[in-house]
Amino acid sequence: MAEETQTIVQGGVGWRRFLLALGPALGAAAVLVVLTAQGSIAASFAVSGQNFKVSADSLEGTGFAQFGDVATSVDDTAHPVALSVIDDAELTNLCQSVLMETPVGDVTLLVEAGQDGTPVTARNMVIDLEQLSGEASFSGMQIGRDASTLENASGEAGAPGGFGMQAGTINVTDLRLTAWSVNAGTFGLNGLQLGVKPGDHECF
Numbered sequence: 001m002a003e004e005t006q007t008i009v010q011g012g013v014g015w016r017r018f019l020l021a022l023g024p025a026l027g028a029a030a031v032l033v034v035l036t037a038q039g040s041i042a043a044s045f046a047v048s049g050q051n052f053k054v055s056a057d058s059l060e061g062t063g064f065a066q067f068g069d070v071a072t073s074v075d076d077t078a079h080p081v082a083l084s085v086i087d088d089a090e091l092t093n094l095c096q097s098v099l100m101e102t103p104v105g106d107v108t109l110l111v112e113a114g115q116d117g118t119p120v121t122a123r124n125m126v127i128d129l130e131q132l133s134g135e136a137s138f139s140g141m142q143i144g145r146d147a148s149t150l151e152n153a154s155g156e157a158g159a160p161g162g163f164g165m166q167a168g169t170i171n172v173t174d175l176r177l178t179a180w181s182v183n184a185g186t187f188g189l190n191g192l193q194l195g196v197k198p199g200d201h202e203c204f
Contacts, residue, residue, distance in 0.1 A: 047071045047079065047180040051130055052098040054182065055203040056091040056114075056175040061125075063087025064138070064170040067147035067158035071128040071180040079180050081128040085153035086170065090119040094189075095203035096182075108201040113189040124185035126156060132177040140168035176204050 069083035096111040114120035140152075143165045147158025152166040 045181070045183075046074045047128065049073050049075070049077065050098065050100070051079075051178050051180050052096060053203045054175070054177050054179060055093075055095045056120075057093040057173065059089060059091050059134075059170070059172045059175050061086035061089035061170045062168065063153045064168075065150040065153035065156060065164065065166040066129075067150065067162055067164035069128070069158065079128070079130070081130055081180060082132075083156065083158070084127040084129045085156040086125045086127075087123065087153050089122045089125050091122070091175075092119045094120045097202040099200055099202055105198065106200060108197045108199065110193075110195055110197060110201055110203075111189075112193045113191050116191045118190040120190060121188040122184040122186070124154065125182065125187075126184070127177070127182050128180040130178045130180060132172075132175070134172040134175045136170065136172045138167035138170055142166050 064084070064086050066082055066084045069081050071079040071081050073079070092114050094112065094114045098109045100107055100109060145164045145166060146160065147162030147164035148160040150157050150164045150166050152168060158164050
């Protein structure tokens with residue numbers, strides 16, 4: 001019995017130390033959310049060495065463009081991506097997750113929003129996309145257009161000669177994507193919930 005009690009106490013101390021160490025990271029995440037919502041974050045930045053998952057019941061957007069690009073980590077590791085730009089987007093039942101290794105085991109940093117009937121809204125959203133699945137439909141679709149001439153989404157275009165595509169609108173249901181970064185000029189996270197859960201609780 002004494003051994004069991006000692007194990008429990010040690011586990012509690014480990015979690016307290018972990019949460020103290022994680023506090024600054026959560027604070028930084030909260031600041032990032034605020035700055036992104038205010039449009040203070042630039043579209044280009046060094047990505048972390050870990051990708052993350054995003055899911056949503058639906059994404060509806062206007063002004064869509066996509067072309068090949070490279071996301072680069074601080075250690076100069078290059079990650080090939082499909083850079084996807086949406087001028088205005090609404091997402092229902094949004095979930096974003098990152099599975100992280102810690103001294104006390106795997107934990108999931110989980111962000112949820114847009115679950116109360118009011119969708120998440122984003123303007124000038126840029127995604128460094130690695131993988132995407134869902135049921136998608138587009139209007140005014142152009143595939144194989146020179147990436148430097150893309151004009152449906154404002155502010156982003158690729159290199160001359162690069163492969164690109166664009167559409168007037170994009171609609172995706174049962175959205176599942178893996179990305180290296182997502183940022184936006186403004187981001188309205190209605191009903192935001194941010195938490196850390198022990199174990200694997202990724203969005204999908």
